Every structure is written in C-alpha cells, then in structure tokens.
Amino acid sequence: MTEPVVEQIMANIRDRMEVAFDNVHRSTRIATWQPKDWSLHVYQQSLESAPDVSCPGNPPAQGWLLTAVVAGIVKPSDNETIAVDTFRNRMGAEIIAAATDADNWHSWGGLALNTTLGNVEPYIEETGGTSGVMVRFAITFRTDENDPYTVRI
Amino acid sequence: MGTTFDSHFASAGFPMLLDQFGESIVYLPNGGGPRKILAIIERNPPAIFDGAGNAVLPTATLRVYNSAQSGIASREVDIGVDEVEFLLKIGDSIPKRFSFMTLMSQDSGVTQLAVI
Numbered sequence: 001m002t003e004p005v006v007e008q009i010m011a012n013i014r015d016r017m018e019v020a021f022d023n024v025h026r027s028t029r030i031a032t033w034q035p036k037d038w039s040l041h042v043y044q045q046s047l048e049s050a051p052d053v054s055c056p057g058n059p060p061a062q063g064w065l066l067t068a069v070v071a072g073i074v075k076p077s078d079n080e081t082i083a084v085d086t087f088r089n090r091m092g093a094e095i096i097a098a099a100t101d102a103d104n105w106h107s108w109g110g111l112a113l114n115t116t117l118g119n120v121e122p123y124i125e126e127t128g129g130t131s132g133v134m135v136r137f138a139i140t141f142r143t144d145e146n147d148p149y150t151v152r153i
Numbered sequence: 154m155g156t157t158f159d160s161h162f163a164s165a166g167f168p169m170l171l172d173q174f175g176e177s178i179v180y181l182p183n184g185g186g187p188r189k190i191l192a193i194i195e196r197n198p199p200a201i202f203d204g205a206g207n208a209v210l211p212t213a214t215l216r217v218y219n220s221a222q223s224g225i226a227s228r229e230v231d232i233g234v235d236e237v238e239f240l241l242k243i244g245d246s247i248p249k250r251f252s253f254m255t256l257m258s259q260d261s262g263v264t265q266l267a268v269i
Contacts, residue, residue: 034252034269037233075252077183077233130254 163262227259
C-alpha cells in the first residue's frame with residue numbers, strides 16, 4: 001500500500017535511525033516496547049501548511065512543514081556515577097550524527113525539500129524513572145494539492 | 154524506622170494478601186541470577202503523566218515482599234537496568250520481560266514497583 005508522503009518521511013527517519021541504534025520504535029496503540037537505555041522513540045507533531053514553498057500549477061503544489069521528533073531514552077543504572085547530562089549530550093549527538101549520515105540527508109530519499117535541525121531538549125519523565133533528549137527536525141516538503149501521496153519537488 | 158503497624162502488616166497482613174492474590178513472577182537483577190517470587194500484579198493501572206503532559210502508562214504495578222530472598226528489596230532494586238518477567242494478560246502462556254519505571258513505595262514490608 002502506498003503511504004502518504006508524510007508517512008514515507010517518518011518511515012525513512014526510523015530506517016535511518018535503525019542503522020545506528022538497535023532499538024528504534026514508533027508508537028502503537030498499545031505500547032509493545034520498553035523505554036530501555038539507549039532506545040529511540042520516533043514520532044511526529046503537527047503537520048503545518050507551508051505557503052511559502054507552495055507553488056501555483058495544475059494541480060498546485062502544496063507546501064508542508066513537518067516537525068519530526070526523535071526522542072532518545074537515557075536510563076542508566078541507579079549506581080551510575082556519570083552525570084545524566086553527559087549521557088543526554090552523547091545521545092543528542094548520536095541522533096544528529098545518525099540523521100545526517102546520508103547523501104543529501106535533508107531530503108530523506110528525495111521526499112523533502114529541506115530539513116533543518118531544531119532544538120535538542122532534555123526531558124525527565126515525572127516519576128524520574130526515564131529521561132533523555134528530544135531532537136526536533138523541521139522538514140519541508142511538497143505534494144500535489146489534490147494528492148498527498150505524490151511528491152512535488 | 155518502621156511503625157508497629159508496618160511490622161504487623163509485614164509479618165501477617167501482606168503474607169495473607171500474597172497468599173490470596175499472588176502470582177509467580179521472575180525478578181532479573183542486573184548481574185545476578187533470576188529469582189522466582191510471588192507478586193500481586195495490578196494490570197493496566199491509570200496513566201502517569203510526564204512533565205509535558207503526555208501519558209506515560211506503566212504496564213502494571215507489582216507489590217512484592219521487601220526482601221532480597223523472597224521478594225525484591227527496595228535497597229537492591231536498580232530501576233535503570235533490572236527487569237522482571239510475568240504474564241501480561243491473563244491466559245498468556247509465555248511471560249514477557251519488562252523494565253522498571255519507578256519505585257512507588259517501600260513501606261510495611263512491601264516493595265511497590267511500576268513496570269513498563
């Protein structure tokens with residue numbers, strides 16, 4: 001089944017992360033994975049219209065801005081003496097290195113116009129049991145206005 | 154320092170509850186051998202919310218003896234790396250392995266842990 005371009009991009013992000021990480025997950029309705037140390041959670045936020053990259057035509061090309069998030073989970077032993085920030089810094093760097101480790105990395109296999117790196121934000125889950133970093137990617141792409149399955153470069 | 158209630162519940166109350174409601178699980182301490190113990194399992198408890206407002210749902214909560222022999226001692230458990238195996242759904246035949254999420258309480262001879 002052909003997937004919408006936005007889904008193809010998200011799948012591409014996961015695939016690229018799997019080259020560098022053993023445990024890369026996307027959410028399912030019921031979680032089937034554990035937030036173990038050095039595992040990744042790939043998910044997306046809102047898909048916004050990006051009129052500045054839209055183009056007239058027949059059909060017009062609709063521009064989109066996708067915020068993709070790669071969350072790296074840091075869950076070392078309770079006895080670990082290295083600072084959690086150190087693990088977070090390493091995790092954030094490894095995620096960026098993995099994402100950019102491809103020719104024209106920003107296009108995600110020819111699907112996107114451009115990708116820029118966003119914030120690298122630390123997080124601590126409320127119970128303190130899990131923490132990590134969230135690396136945001138701002139991805140612009142275009143599709144046919146009447147066909148979100150077809151890329152328009 | 155435990156109270157009189159703590160010691161009574163640990164010696165009489167919790168063993169009775171464990172006898173009635175306990176299920177066999179396997180505790181897998183990091184670097185140690187597996188330990189077969191009894192636990193009261195609460196499956197699919199309410200979601201815990203993280204700082205960003207996202208639901209972080211523990212798979213279950215476990216109540217076990219606060220003991221390094223017949224349960225899980227709160228002083229020994231390593232939330233970061235220890236694991237546990239149990240049947241997630243009643244009727245499952247193959248246990249699944251889970252990580253710990255947090256140590257919820259350690260009073261009255263009972264160690265309560267959220268797992269995910």
